[in-house]
Amino acid sequence: MAAPSRRAVQSQKKQLYKGSIRNLQESMRIICVEKLKDYILNEVRENRENEVVLRQENDKWIVYVTDERASKVTNSQGTYEDEEEALNNFIKRLRAGKILREL
Secondary structure (H helix, E strand, C coil): CCCCCHHHHHHHHHHHCCCCCCCHHHHHHHHHHCCCCCEEECCCCCCCCCCEEEEEECCEEEEEEECCCCCECCCCCEEECCHHHHHHHHHHHHHHHHHHHHC
16 A cells, blocks of 8 residues: 655644544644654653643643753743643643754
């Protein structure tokens, strides 16, 4: 089976990412297709350097970033009651990190 063309992949991205991200499964598809990295997605482990973190704690979603020492960056934490809003912020931060790494 032939690999999809670049145009087909770009078209698929546009269709997939219109509007907001609704669930963790959709977030994982975006992470894989866009080759996003350096994140913790709702898992229990120690923070690592320069990551975007998404956690669910006490019925709230928390998104923050870590610095080069794996410490939470001051004022980087967002707290959300809505999973969709937290996921959108999480993916937005991952995309920004990818842009900065590619400079």
